[in-house]
Every structure is written in C-alpha cells, then in structure tokens.
Amino acid sequence: MQQTEFQAKEEKLNIRKTVSQYLYKWPWFIASVLLFVTGAYIYLRYSVPQYQSKTTLKFDKKQNDLSSALADLDNLGIGLGNADELKSEAAVVNSRPILMQVVKNLNLNVEYYNSGEIKDSQLFANAPITAKIITYNKNKKFVSSPYTVTSVKGDEFTLKSEKKGSFTGKFNIPLQLDFGTVIVQRNPSLAFKPEYKIIFWNPIEKVKKLEKAIQVNLPDEKAMLMDISLVGSLPEKSEAILNEVTKQYNIDGQRDKNLQAENTQKFIDKRLEVITSDLSGVENKKEDFQNRNRIVDLQAQAELALQNTSENTKALLLQQTQLDLLNSLTAEASKSNNQLMPSNLGLNPSLEQSIAQYNQLLITRNKTMKQATNENPAVIEMNREIASLKDIIRDNISEQKESVQAGISQLQNQITTSNSVIEKVPGQSKIYRGIERQQNLKEQLFLFLLQKREENAINLSVDVPKAKIVNPAFTEDTPVSPKRGIILPGAFFLGLLIPFAIFYILFGLDDKIYSRDDIKERSALGILVDIPSLKDSESHLVQKNDFSELAEAFRVLVSNLKFVLPVKDSAKVIIVTSSVKGEGKTLVSVNLALTLANKNGRALLIGSDIRNPQIQRYDSEPTKRKGLTEYLYDDSVVVEELIHTSTTNPSCDVIYAGTIPPNPQELLSNGRYQKLIEQMSSQYSYIIIDSAPLMLVSDTLSIADTADATLYVVRSGESRNILIDFANDLVKDSKLTNVSFVINDVSKRAGGYGYNYSYGYGYSQTKDKKNWWKKMFKS
Numbered sequence: 001m002q003q004t005e006f007q008a009k010e011e012k013l014n015i016r017k018t019v020s021q022y023l024y025k026w027p028w029f030i031a032s033v034l035l036f037v038t039g040a041y042i043y044l045r046y047s048v049p050q051y052q053s054k055t056t057l058k059f060d061k062k063q064n065d066l067s068s069a070l071a072d073l074d075n076l077g078i079g080l081g082n083a084d085e086l087k088s089e090a091a092v093v094n095s096r097p098i099l100m101q102v103v104k105n106l107n108l109n110v111e112y113y114n115s116g117e118i119k120d121s122q123l124f125a126n127a128p129i130t131a132k133i134i135t136y137n138k139n140k141k142f143v144s145s146p147y148t149v150t151s152v153k154g155d156e157f158t159l160k161s162e163k164k165g166s167f168t169g170k171f172n173i174p175l176q177l178d179f180g181t182v183i184v185q186r187n188p189s190l191a192f193k194p195e196y197k198i199i200f201w202n203p204i205e206k207v208k209k210l211e212k213a214i215q216v217n218l219p220d221e222k223a224m225l226m227d228i229s230l231v232g233s234l235p236e237k238s239e240a241i242l243n244e245v246t247k248q249y250n251i252d253g254q255r256d257k258n259l260q261a262e263n264t265q266k267f268i269d270k271r272l273e274v275i276t277s278d279l280s281g282v283e284n285k286k287e288d289f290q291n292r293n294r295i296v297d298l299q300a301q302a303e304l305a306l307q308n309t310s311e312n313t314k315a316l317l318l319q320q321t322q323l324d325l326l327n328s329l330t331a332e333a334s335k336s337n338n339q340l341m342p343s344n345l346g347l348n349p350s351l352e353q354s355i356a357q358y359n360q361l362l363i364t365r366n367k368t369m370k371q372a373t374n375e376n377p378a379v380i381e382m383n384r385e386i387a388s389l390k391d392i393i394r395d396n397i398s399e400q401k402e403s404v405q406a407g408i409s410q411l412q413n414q415i416t417t418s419n420s421v422i423e424k425v426p427g428q429s430k431i432y433r434g435i436e437r438q439q440n441l442k443e444q445l446f447l448f449l450l451q452k453r454e455e456n457a458i459n460l461s462v463d464v465p466k467a468k469i470v471n472p473a474f475t476e477d478t479p480v481s482p483k484r485g486i487i488l489p490g491a492f493f494l495g496l497l498i499p500f501a502i503f504y505i506l507f508g509l510d511d512k513i514y515s516r517d518d519i520k521e522r523s524a525l526g527i528l529v530d531i532p533s534l535k536d537s538e539s540h541l542v543q544k545n546d547f548s549e550l551a552e553a554f555r556v557l558v559s560n561l562k563f564v565l566p567v568k569d570s571a572k573v574i575i576v577t578s579s580v581k582g583e584g585k586t587l588v589s590v591n592l593a594l595t596l597a598n599k600n601g602r603a604l605l606i607g608s609d610i611r612n613p614q615i616q617r618y619d620s621e622p623t624k625r626k627g628l629t630e631y632l633y634d635d636s637v638v639v640e641e642l643i644h645t646s647t648t649n650p651s652c653d654v655i656y657a658g659t660i661p662p663n664p665q666e667l668l669s670n671g672r673y674q675k676l677i678e679q680m681s682s683q684y685s686y687i688i689i690d691s692a693p694l695m696l697v698s699d700t701l702s703i704a705d706t707a708d709a710t711l712y713v714v715r716s717g718e719s720r721n722i723l724i725d726f727a728n729d730l731v732k733d734s735k736l737t738n739v740s741f742v743i744n745d746v747s748k749r750a751g752g753y754g755y756n757y758s759y760g761y762g763y764s765q766t767k768d769k770k771n772w773w774k775k776m777f778k779s
C-alpha cells in the first residue's frame with residue numbers, strides 16, 4: 001500500500017515536472033500564438049473570399065438519352081444504353097467540348113481586374129471595357145498574356161506589358177498583339193478608372209482550369225439527380241458558368257438525340273426495304289404452294305376430308321347391310337317352296353312392294369287351299385301369279401344387288417381419296433405453317449418499323465431537354481474559403497502546437513541534468529545540496545558572515561554532511577570530484593573548506609588535481625610556496641613548507657597542487673599522499689581534497705581510499721545523464737565509498753522545471769529588480 005502511494009506521488013511529481021517544463025517556456029507560446037493569429041488575421045483581411053455556386057439537374061427514369069424508337073430496339077437486343085449511364089453523364093457534363101463552348105460563349109479566355117494597392121479585384125459583368133480574341137498566332141506555347149489598360153483618351157487606349165512592351169489601339173478596331181488579334185470595346189455607361197488589368201488566356205488553359213474547378217456529384221442515383229458546383233470569387237461569374245454548362249449540356253444532348261434519331265430513321269428505312277422484299281418473297285412462296293397443292297384453306301379442306309370419310313364410311317356400312325339383306329332375300333327367293341318373304345327391311349321401294357304383293361298373294365292362296373284343292377282354277381291362277389311375282393322379286397333383287405355393289409365401289413373410292421387427302425395434311429400443314437410464320441413475322445416487323453418511323457419523326461420534331469434543371473445556379477451566402485471560424489481557432493491552436501512540438505523534441509533529445517529529479521531517476525545515491533547559479537559579477541567565494549544564497553547553500557551542504565561523515569576524533573576527510581572538467585568541483589572544494597572553517601574548527605584544502613590545478617584562481621594573493629607535487633616527489637620537503645593560509649578565511653589552510661609533473665599517477669600512488677593525510681588529520685577538523693575528474697584520468701582513484709566521504713559534483717545544464725551512470729558503476733565496483741551528489745550551478749528555473757531556491761530566508765538580502773519584460777523573456 002505504501003509502495004502504491006509512493007508510486008502515485010512520484011507519478012504526480014513527474015507530471016508536475018513535465019508541465020513545469022512547458023510553463024517555463026510560456027513567452028514562446030504567447031509569441032507563437034500572437035504570430036499565428038496575426039498572420040491568420042492578415043490572411044483573412046486580404047484574401048479573396050471564395051463562394052460555392054451550385055445547380056441541380058434531374059434525369060427522367062423513363063426517358064434516357066435514347067429516343068423511344070431506340071429504346072424499343074434495345075428491348076430487341078439492339079440497345080445502345082440504359083439508366084446506368086447517369087454515372088457516365090457526369091463525365092459528359094465536365095467534358096472539354098462542352099467547356100470549350102462555355103469559354104467561347106462567355107468569353108472566359110479574357111479576364112478583367114480592377115487594380116488595387118494590395119490586391120486586384122476581378123470584374124465580370126460590370127467591366128467598363130471588354131475585349132475579345134479574334135484570332136490566335138500559331139504559338140502552341142502560349143498560355144496567358146497580362147496587359148494593363150492605361151491612357152484612355154477618346155477612342156484610343158494603351159495596353160502595356162512588362163515583357164511585350166506597349167500597344168496603342170482604338171476601340172472597336174482590331175489590334176494585333178503578341179499572341180494574336182483582339183478587339184477592345186468600351187462600355188460608355190460605366191466610369192473608367194485610371195488603370196485596369198486584362199489577362200488574355202489560351203482557351204485550352206481556361207478549359208483545363210474549369211475541368212478541375214467544376215465538381216459533379218450524384219447525391220442520389222436512384223432519384224436520378226446530379227449536382228454541379230463551382231467555387232469562385234465572383235458569384236455572378238460562377239452562376240453564369242454553371243448555367244451555361246447546363247445549357248450546353250442540354251444542347252449537346254439534343255444534338256446527340258437528333259443525330260441518333262436521324263441515324264435511326266436511316267436504319268428503319270433500310271430495314272423497311274429489306275423487310276418489304278422479304279415479305280413479298282414469302283407471299284409469292286405461299287401463293288405458289290397453294291397453287292401447286294390446290295389449297296384455298298388447308299384447315300377447312302382437311303376438316304372436309306375427314307367429314308367425307310366419316311359419311312362415306314357410314315354409307316358404305318349401310319350399303320353392305322343392304323347387300324347382306326339382298327343376299328338373304330336371294331336365298332329365300334331361290335327356294336322351290338313358296339314361303340313368306342321378309343319385308344320392311346329398308347330396301348328399294350319397288351322391291352318392297354313386290355315382296356308385299358307376293359306375301360299377300362301367298363296368304364290368300366293358303367286361305368283358299370283350306371277350302372279347295374290344287375286343281376281349283378283360282379288356286380292355279382294364284383300359283384301362276386305367285387311364280388310370276390317371285391321371278392319379278394328375283395330380278396329386282398339382282399338389279400338391287402348390282403346397284404348396291406356399284407354404290408359400295410363408289411364409296412370405297414371416295415373413302416380412299418379422302419384418306420389420301422388426310423394423309424397429306426400433316427406435311428402440307430407443316431410447310432404451310434412455316435410459310436405463314438415467316439409471313440406473320442415479316443408483317444409484324446414491317447408494321448413495327450412503320451410505327452417506329454412515325455415515332456422517330458415525332459421525336460425529331462419535339463425539342464425535349466436531356467435533363468431538367470431543378471435548381472438554376474445559385475450561390476451560398478457563406479464563403480467556403482477562407483473559413484474564419486476555422487482559421488482563427490486553428491491559428492491559435494497551431495500557435496500552441498508548434499512550440500509545443502519543438503520543445504517536445506528538444507526536451508526529448510535533451511539528456512542533461514538539471515535538478516534532483518534527474519539524478520533520482522537514474523541513481524539511488526543521496527543528493528546533499530543544490531548550489532545556485534552565480535553571475536560573473538557576484539562573488540564566487542563564501543565570505544565571513546556571508547548571507548548570500550551561495551553561503552546559505554554551503555551551510556546546507558555542511559549540515560547535510562553531518563549525516564554522511566563518520567564520527568571520529570581525527571580529521572574528517574572529504575574528497576570532491578566530478579566526471580569531467582568544468583563541472584565546478586574546485587568551486588565546491590574551496591567554498592566547502594571556507595564554510596567548514598568558519599565555525600567548525602580549522603579546515604585544510606588540498607589541491608590534488610595536479611594535472612590541472614585550479615585552486616589558486618580563488619586566492620587573491622597566491623604564494624609561490626611549494627605544493628603537493630614537490631612533497632610527493634621530494635622526500636626532503638616537509639609539510640610546513642606546503643601550507644598556506646587563505647586570505648579569505650584565516651581558519652582555512654590551503655595546500656596547492658604545485659608544479660605540474662610528467663607522471664602524476666605515479667606520484668599519487670607512491671604512498672606519500674596517504675602519509676600526508678594521516679599527518680594532517682591530527683591538526684585539522686576537516687580535510688577537503690580537490691581531486692581530478694574521474695572520467696578523464698584515474699588519479700582520483702589512487703587517493704580515494706583516504707576519504708571518509710566523496711562529494712560527486714555534477715553541473716546543472718552541462719552534465720549529462722551518462723555521467724550519473726558512470727558514478728553508479730564506480731560505486732558498484734567499490735572504487736568510491738560513501739558517495740553523495742552535489743548539484744552545481746542550479747538556476748532558479750533549472751531546465752524549466754520551476755525550482756526556486758530561496759536561500760537567505762530570514763535575512764535582508766538585496767534582490768535585483770528587473771523589468772517585467774526582462775523577466776518575461778528570460779530563459
């Protein structure tokens with residue numbers, strides 16, 4: 001739980017540190033915001049507002065580019081388009097032929113500007129002069145040519161160009177210029193200012209510009225709507241361009257429709273000629289087939305043959321029945337005995353009558369035979385009549401049989417003929433239907449083409465626009481650029497963002513040490529004091545009864561040293577070192593010795609950096625006594641010859657480094673240095689050793705075993721993080737003992753973190769009063 005609270009506290013401190021870094025740079029943020037906002041204001045003040053103009057077209061779903069005739073032909077598989085062509089129409093609207101016609105009709109290849117002091121304002125409908133390019137020279141590289149109209153006197157004017165020179169001409173009279181021939185006209189209803197600017201363009205260049213500027217969008221394809229928009233500084237010009245674009249688009253569409261209709265007319269006429277010829281051939285073929293097969297109506301003739309066959313078959317059955325009856329009667333009539341014969345059989349009436357008489361006479365004879373014999377004359381007469389009738393009956397039967405047999409033969413022939421006709425019907429019907437099918441198809445196609453020819457003629461006479469203009473060109477009230485509501489806030493935030501990004505990069509690349517937090521992030525070693533930064537004009541030495549910030553810092557250092565130094569009767573040895581040259585170890589050594597010598601007994605300062613001695617710089621009256629080098633080199637030199645009392649504090653003695661030797665490492669390692677410290681320990685309370693930088697030479701490591709505590713000096717804003725890692729490695733390898741950091745040259749705004757070290761609290765220290773603007777721009 002405590003560890004979590006500590007981590008949260010540390011994270012809070014890091015956030016505060018990060019915020020302080022940027023807050024310290026607040027003047028740069030304010031300057032950047034002012035710069036960007038001012039630039040945005042100037043841009044908005046002098047930039048030309050751009051407005052968006054728009055027009056909307058609607059296409060009919062039922063009527064596309066094709067005429068109705070071609071649409072129907074499309075249904076026959078000869079289609080030339082469909083409703084999906086709306087997407088391709090967007091490219092047609094913005095096509096170069098249409099835009100070229102727009103440029104010509106609106107004379108867009110000539111632009112007019114009203115000259116101003118800062119910017120030129122474009123004119124369109126209210127220009128006091130107008131110009132038109134009549135012809136162009138054969139110069140393919142010509143893009144544009146600007147001229148200034150000046151010196152208008154009566155009908156004369158002058159066109160000036162920086163590169164082409166001056167041309168003088170008269171209104172309404174062609175004038176030859178460098179690119180071609182132009183004619184200039186004047187609008188007498190408008191006042192003429194001293195100077196105007198005219199730019200003559202190559203039409204192709206204006207078409208290219210319009211091609212990029214005009215935007216075509218399809219907001220709803222199902223609704224068949226098309227939006228055409230244009231952004232420009234002159235709303236009336238943009239609206240005129242859009243209206244002309246829609247006009248030329250409809251004209252182009254009407255032209256295409258008429259061209260299609262004319263082509264359709266030619267196509268239909270050619271097809272009618274072919275169909276007429278084909279139809280005539282089919283009709284001739286049908287007529288020849290009917291003549292050869294003697295057919296008027298194949299279906300009726302087939303039905304009639306079937307009917308005849310059925311009726312003849314019934315008649316044949318009836319005739320055969322009669323023939324059977326006649327054969328039976330023949331058998332009866334051939335018998336010798338006289339018996340009654342069958343009657344009412346549906347035979348010939350004369351035969352039926354003879355049979356009836358025969359039966360009646362036979363019945364009468366049989367009745368008479370009951371009363372008389374065969375010799376009775378009446379019986380004899382009746383027998384004779386019966387035999388005569390029977391002969392008659394036989395003759396009639398014979399004649400009737402011949403007649404019936406002839407009828408049977410005739411019926412059989414008729415049935416055979418009808419069956420022959422019926423057997424031919426399927427083949428003839430197949431051929432006939434094929435001929436009729438061709439005839440019907442040709443007739444339908446012939447009638448269809450006739451109808452479409454009339455419809456196409458109607459389409460040619462009707463002028464229907466390709467697209468309906470739902471909204472004529474109009475312009476939005478609010479300009480699309482520059483957008484004040486976006487540019488000013490954007491400039492403000494950009495003014496904050498750019499310095500933030502710059503400082504973010506600088507802070508990210510900065511690996512220097514500025515404060516305690518920077519050391520704590522990389523080392524667990526203690527930090528005893530932050531020594532404030534000093535100006536060149538300020539004293540760099542702690543004086544007696546000194547209440548400056550420097551003196552207070554070293555008093556803090558002395559107080560903190562009590563918790564670091566061991567308790568011992570002899571002198572407490574403190575070695576002051578650093579990683580590299582220039583970090584202020586000598587300053588710390590000298591002032592620490594002066595501070596310890598004030599109230600803590602006598603102190604001895606030994607200049608042990610014999611390669612680059614610096615202690616004498618802080619002595620106003622340096623002597624030419626022998627130094628540490630002479631003592632280490634010459635055994636005959638005694639300590640008393642080395643000691644020099646500081647002119648700043650009489651309680652502080654100093655042993656200078658002496659002459660720079662050729663072999664400093666050997667001298668410091670010969671053992672005499674340890675003897676010197678041991679000898680001086682009984683005479684002083686504190687011994688401060690100003691040693692050499694550790695990263696450059698190994699001299700300090702040779703004498704590090706003599707120290708009770710090691711003060712490792714780092715300089716704020718100069719020392720780098722890698723030096724802290726170097727110090728950690730020395731401690732880890734036990735090359736230094738009891739090490740603590742001292743941060744030197746710490747400014748009140750160390751690294752922008754906002755550390756304000758108010759040393760001298762409670763003392764009447766005089767502070768420099770600075771102007772507010774100096775404080776504002778102080779880094």
